[in-house]
Amino acid sequence: MVHSIAAAREGAQNSAYLDDTYLEQVDTRVIALGETDGTPWAAVEHCLFHPQGGGQPADRGWLEDAEIVPVRDRESGLVVATAAEDGSLPSLAVGERVRARIDLPTRMRHAALHTAGHLVEAVGRAQGWEMVGSIHFPGQARIEFQAPPAGARLADPDGREEVTVALRAAVAAAVADDLPVSARYLPDGRRVVRLDALHSAPCGGTHVRSLGDLADVVLPTLKVKKGRIRVSYTATHRSC
Ligand SMILES: [Zn+2]
Incomplete structure (x- = not known):
């Protein structure tokens, strides 16, 4: 596995999706950027995104206006956002403020x-x-x-x-x-x-x-x- 990571504060992510099922949107900040097997990703502090796991499918979500797919990054343990098919992640820097949103009906x-x-x-x-x-x-x-x-x-x-x-x-x-x-x-x-x-x-x-x-x-x-x-x-x- 090819893996690189640039992190401000690893371990600083909280799993907001576990605290409130109905929280649709949050303004948070980027805590890490990385790449796994050539796929770039971004991790945010207040993670609204449930990754696929435990028999439950992944959330549909967005960082700013870019649709993302959340996955659990095995190396870092973070839930990270990767670009949805045919899309790309917004240009982000560690520490930058970013709006995270899920598709609430889904x-x-x-x-x-x-x-x-x-x-x-x-x-x-x-x-x-x-x-x-x-x-x-x-x-x-x-x-x-x-x-x-x-x-x-x-x-x-x-x-x-x-x-x-x-x-x-x-x-x-x-x-x-x-x-x-x-x-x-x-x-x-x-x-x-x-x-x-x-x-x-x-x-x-x-x-x-x-x-x-x-x-x-x-x-x-x-x-x-x-x-x-x-x-x-x-x-x-x-x-x-
Ligand atoms: Zn359960």
């Missing part, structure tokens, strides 16, 4: 799908299942669980439908109860997200404020494939 859609994923995980775990995989991308969101060895109920189409009906009911009840969603940091620095008392998990994603923010949560009948229970789902953010 962020809210991703946060809703991601938070709904936690909820699906929670209701699956309540069935005694162990989660083995998750993806929160639009159009392919699903949580996968290890199928229990004596899962006779799940071998039968009526049984799968019956279990799905129970999952749907548990999801609908949690949304109707508008359970609060919160995040806190453990002493070791890990961030843990909670859906009230229903669920907690280490997570670096973006979440809605409470489950009442979720709309159109739909769970098609679950599938069992190669020893895994696959619960697909869709969800949107209620209009604000």
Whole structure:
């Protein structure tokens, strides 16, 4: 990997996207400029941009008027902005003030799908299942669980439908109860997200404020494939 970096204060970046899912724009400053494998990038102090990771897609964002794609730079650990396809980064200097902005409707859609994923995980775990995989991308969101060895109920189409009906009911009840969603940091620095008392998990994603923010949560009948229970789902953010 070819890597060069010019940094004023490395480690001075804060992940603003973790503090406020709904913060759309911030005036901040450039803390580092670099290049990785020939791709130039810029890092800003107040980072609004969620990079792809943890099963959640990257935000759509801008530095000034230039559309950017945020990625986690492995060398520096910073979330850096690279030019979007066919675009280029604005000309910037370390220390320069710059306006950072995200596409808020896209962020809210991703946060809703991601938070709904936690909820699906929670209701699956309540069935005694162990989660083995998750993806929160639009159009392919699903949580996968290890199928229990004596899962006779799940071998039968009526049984799968019956279990799905129970999952749907548990999801609908949690949304109707508008359970609060919160995040806190453990002493070791890990961030843990909670859906009230229903669920907690280490997570670096973006979440809605409470489950009442979720709309159109739909769970098609679950599938069992190669020893895994696959619960697909869709969800949107209620209009604000
Ligand atoms: Zn999360």
